[in-house]
Amino acid sequence: MSQSLLDALLNPASVALIGASDNPARIGGRPLRYLKESGFEGEIFPVNPNRDRVQGMLAYADLASLPKAADVALLAVPASATVQAVRECAQKGIQTAIVFSAGFAEAGEDGHQMQQEMLNAAKESNLRLLGPNCLGVFNAYKKFYGTFSTVLDGDFIEPGAVSIVSQSGAYGSHIAHLCRQRGLGIGYWVTTGNECDIDLSDALNWVVDQPEVKVVLAYAEGIRHRDRFIQALEKAQRNNVAIIFMKVGRSEVGAKAASSHTAALAGSNAVFDAVLRQYGVIRAKTTTEQIDIAYAVTRAGHIEHNRLGVFTFSGGFGIQMADDAEAAGLDVAPMPEAAQDELKQLLPYASPVNPVDATAQALTDLPMMTSFIQTMLKKGDYQFFAGILGSGPTSPTFATALRQTFEEATKDAPSCLKCLTMTAPPEIVRQYEEKGFLVYEDGAALINALGALVKLQQARTATRSSSDFKLPERIEIPQREMNEFAAKQILKQAGIPCLPEILIAPDDDPTLAANELGYPLVMKIASADLPHKTEVGGIRLNLKSAQEVSDAKANMLRHVQQLAPSAQLDGVILTPMLKGGRETIVGVFNDQSFGPVVMFGLGGIFVEVLKDVTFRIAPFGIDQAKAMIAEIKGYALLQGVRGEQPADIDALAKLLSTLSEFAAVHADQFDSIDLNPVLVLDQDQGVIALDALIVPRSAQP
């Protein structure tokens, strides 16, 4: 949707409130109260057929009486009256409307019909709808409050670098409150509810384009429009906007992963996970984590590297933080040897390596501690400084002395992100924050957030925009079941490496072809009806002569015919026998939400028992493919263990990327593609898809 429409929704010059109430606690009264109290500078048109004034403001009897078409209409009327209200908005020429009422699609079939009716009414005149069943929006910069959320009942929220985009109004309110509690300002807040029209992706697309936004907290149960969603994620990366996502529905995956079929292995949750990873979005496991990371992003500058210096008065706290840091991907790099000596001279009892433990003795001589920390920061080259203060700052006098010491000690290290962990009353925490410190109560939460900063930065440099792809030409895929030979012909054209193969018709003599290919050979049954060849004796290995090939062909055809009398047999396929290499599995399936998804895993038990597979949505480049390969638990097997050669990971990455481009172009023509196994040979020796199955698009219902 065009950006200007969302401008009307989130940055309106005029607002109509349909169902305006004199009672500021009611759904029709609260938005009016907010708009009045906040000091919104646009025009406000309360609509109420029964009153001349509402909350002291001039009210209009109906929409038709408004002096002009407002940029946005807030619909605070019951579900049953909404369709009519939408019609009137449309007639008035209003561009956007926010529908608060519940009782639509979420409430069953009748509600669903009513929602559709409302949407049809809006569409007739290009009126765009947010909701229904949503809590609305706010823009704290312009003091525009198009919401009845009680979260603003006590206090408004200061504008700031965080924005919130949430399908759930309750969740959106909850995290808005948590942000306020943490001292985080919120610029834009959008709840999308039933998403009959404007959805999360639309909102994200607009929000990540606003220059004030550094981080978006998003919440979704599902995604309606893949392309717009991906577009928003890509734009966020270009604009250096971090997205911290809470996507619920993780627990489904357990059940879905039970099947070993490519598509079922995914489960939409695993695909969602992959998409977020692919586009550098952090998926939070808890709401607290979401807030903790957002807090770090709002205060962090450019992240150059992942070196963390830990300063502590207590060895145990230091070790605890080092433990967490390793898990979060931070480098607890030791101080240079010479600098360690300097620290030792200042404080003989100190442990100067990193964590740097100044011991409680440092607290008895704060000027010395100042020099000590200055030396640590000057010589340590740390991106992150984490000072562990424990419950020290609970004492107000001590809190001040300590703050001044850390301020002085860290002032010459502007490129280092200065973090502290402490328990202290909120007002003391604020004092530290005002001096530029990030303050966390829990060390593990701090470290996790710093790890997220590093991941966000890495993702920014790694992701390639989908517009950069030069997608391949389209190949026609037959819209019927194919045998392996036919599937491979298509995949070869697409650039997937396969062995030379010759198809021998049922009545043809195989010996000439066999001699041409050379020995030993593998023979496989060619039949679109038999995707599982081993089950019908449709594979013979290690055929060493023309005679063996002839005998094998006759036996195979006879045997398969007996076991699968109704199968159409196209003959047999001859191909050279290849030894060595590591078996991997590559597949593509069409995900309901995200379209073609490429899966990769090692063969056998790795997939079947350990579910050790990974996903990317198509298309993606070589770098993403390499990241994908490195993600599986068994990656070390490809790097070479027990003195083995490393596998040809470059060629494997090329195959995955090539297949992803093919899948992107032909998504409408197949349900799934399986390359199982793909043999990965030693470094520089390439990869080979040994078997291939393309399941064409099933007929649409």
Add this chain to the structure above:
Amino acid sequence: MSQSLLDALLNPASVALIGASDNPARIGGRPLRYLKESGFEGEIFPVNPNRDRVQGMLAYADLASLPKAADVALLAVPASATVQAVRECAQKGIQTAIVFSAGFAEAGEDGHQMQQEMLNAAKESNLRLLGPNCLGVFNAYKKFYGTFSTVLDGDFIEPGAVSIVSQSGAYGSHIAHLCRQRGLGIGYWVTTGNECDIDLSDALNWVVDQPEVKVVLAYAEGIRHRDRFIQALEKAQRNNVAIIFMKVGRSEVGAKAASSHTAALAGSNAVFDAVLRQYGVIRAKTTTEQIDIAYAVTRAGHIEHNRLGVFTFSGGFGIQMADDAEAAGLDVAPMPEAAQDELKQLLPYASPVNPVDATAQALTDLPMMTSFIQTMLKKGDYQFFAGILGSGPTSPTFATALRQTFEEATKDAPSCLKCLTMTAPPEIVRQYEEKGFLVYEDGAALINALGALVKLQQARTATRSSSDFKLPERIEIPQREMNEFAAKQILKQAGIPCLPEILIAPDDDPTLAANELGYPLVMKIASADLPHKTEVGGIRLNLKSAQEVSDAKANMLRHVQQLAPSAQLDGVILTPMLKGGRETIVGVFNDQSFGPVVMFGLGGIFVEVLKDVTFRIAPFGIDQAKAMIAEIKGYALLQGVRGEQPADIDALAKLLSTLSEFAAVHADQFDSIDLNPVLVLDQDQGVIALDALIVPRSAQP
């Protein structure tokens, strides 16, 4: 140590304070201030050679002048004066002393010597020491504060069901503060510092025996006395005391696990982890988690099962909680069908399954919501009720109405643990807590804590006390390197299943033995000097006749002699060739802290690449062995995948338990035992240790 000594330390009738200071902010002044202000009812003897009165109390010039030997002496003198003070305590006949000063073993060699000197002085007269370099102790029930921790500067801590035992004084203070902030009372608080004498295990042993204690928060960097530690953990289980442990040093394991040798695979961290699991102790990953679980334990009654009912006004919050619940091992069991209909009748828009989503509409009719929740609790048979309130209770008026509603709705379900998630000011949270609700801000934290309650309960029923073991008779293990044949003779005696084997001396004819065993056979070199037989061509498989056996023996001896000319060859071992089964690895090593530890894993890449191994300290029973087997990631392979028979897990568990008993009895005689591979046959077919290596105890330095 005897319990009465710790009574003197933690529940004294009289206290001497050596180095008593008139300045209540100093180390020698703060404990006196605390004792005075708290209303400690015992006798207090300040000792100060320079003043008649200290903080208004009569002071004694020296220890000799005290009217009696105090139960405990607090030593607030510099390190350099401590040895002398300890001598004087000993002379006075004082039983226990707490040494605050740092500058001992933690500060280098000189300090180490001074610490030893102090300990020797104490031992001469049975004076027991806590510290040095510790923050002391408190007993909030008796208002005894033998500490200079600043955490009590502002407020004392109410006594309660939590106790804290921490090596680190800083950590102990930090979590004490967090407990107070969370409204958790603390009964006993012990910091052990350098542990020159009384250590964490001693303190744990005493604390878990106090009837007021329901949960202990423990912190350690390492363990000094295995047996006393295990004794404390066992006692805690018997007394229904939960221990929530923060053990730092996790990140070492990464490096240690790099080697594929049994002992190195463990790393002391993985062993510690296993010990805690084995004895039903929860190992917390973060400090916040430690507090969150303690909070739940203090408020929970007996846990019967793991069924969780989730009540929400917002679908998204409900799904999020269900996601977390699955991961935490809780059962989000659906409401019975009939009860679902009842709920639907009360609220047609509700989702009545579980999570039960009453939608925001329920808030408009609180009496109806009361019936709704009553029905849910009456029919759902839930152990845990989790109501999601979001930021609703931030509004004081709404908070009260909501609280009264939930109170009324849940009052008839006394056996159900009633939990709520909400963000609200502390005073509102307290009001809910006073009505019996557990309140968490974060849903994930609540669910994790409930999962811990279930695990604690399961562990109580599963663990078997080590005193229940009837350990086997001792077998003499030769204290020199052994060949495989000799090792197996010992292990067979111990009850480990092995194949029949015959040792053929270098000059003996193998044919008679071969005919006796039958064909096919395996031949292995017998040499204590060659533990890695394959590397020297010391294994031949599938020998099918007497002739093949004769030839193989001659060839093997010649070949091995060439490759390893200095090895002492004892001949060759003949054994039947076995096919099928799953290869596993079983090992035992002597851990520095915990003595003999049994390791189990699947063979090959599972151990080498995935580090998929698990540990238990010896001895343990069949049930623990089964839990151990089920812990590995590749467990499904033993249960049978792809239509395979399940493996004989009972026999494997028996082998692990038997080996653990053998290891416990013979710990002083070996460094390590490797059974690699142990072949696990199909169900009811048993297990076989195919290879065995015993490395005898290395000479003590």
